Amino acid sequence: MSEFILAITGGVASGKSTVDALFRSHGLVVADADIAAREAVVPGSEGLAEVVAEFGMGVLDAGQLNRPAMRRRVFADPDARKKLEAIIHPRVREALRATCIAATGPYAIASIPLLAEGGGREAYPWLHRILVVDVPEPVQLVRLLQRDGIDEALARTMVAAQASRRERLAIADDVLVNDGPLDALHAQVEALDRLYRRLAT
Incomplete structure (x- = not known):
């Protein structure tokens, strides 16, 4: 059981997933908010039933949430996005907390890409520490262009x-x-891992 919980967050193309993997290689449990969000609306779940009750049967495709259609809808309508987040976010927070508390090891990690957008410490009062994977915006844009093969206008929109x-x-x-x-990333993660092991004890 881990009593010390670290959050890792970072913007798109910051390298957060690579940092997550490096911490995992040190034997740590990393609970992923993106996975928890998908699991919150699997077929047969209360989460999916709530989404259908709120948005109608049109959000389904063969019994599953039609993610591309839902994404287009919530990006076009801020009220719809708030309603969807009100259904999914509490489930994600609870799933992350449960996974972290149940984890063996000196500390556990909650990987939360949208931590700043989702209320920060107020929304996650059980976090003991927050690590931000930071990258200058020009580097972020170059990585995003290379990774996703998109144009610069879309890359800037995603960052904004x-x-x-x-x-x-x-x-x-x-x-x-x-x-x-x-x-350089390996060395930084190793130093941070030593710090968090000390803080956890």
Whole structure:
């Protein structure tokens, strides 16, 4: 049972998933908010039933949530997005907390891409520490263009849709600057892992 819970967050193309994987390689449990969000609306779940009750049968495709259609709808309608988040976010928070508390190891990690957007510490009062994977916006845009094969206008729109770099840094206890080679990332994660093991005891 882990009593010390760390959150890892970061903007799109910041390298957060790579950092998650490096912490996993140190034997730590990483509970992923994206996976928890998908599991909250699996066929037969209360979450999916609530989504259908709110938005109608048109959000389903062969009994499953039609994610692309739902995504288009909530990006076009802020009220719809708030309603969907009110259904999914509490389930995600509870699933992350349960996984982290049940984890063996010196500490556990909740990987929450949209932590700053989703209420930060107020929404997750059980977090002990927040690590922000930070990257300068020009580097973020280059990585996004390379990773997704999209044009610059769409890349800028994706970055602008998230919390700003300043807003993410404002909730950070620790900052991992990921603007260099993978070797540098390994060293930073190892140093942070030593710190968190000390803090957990």
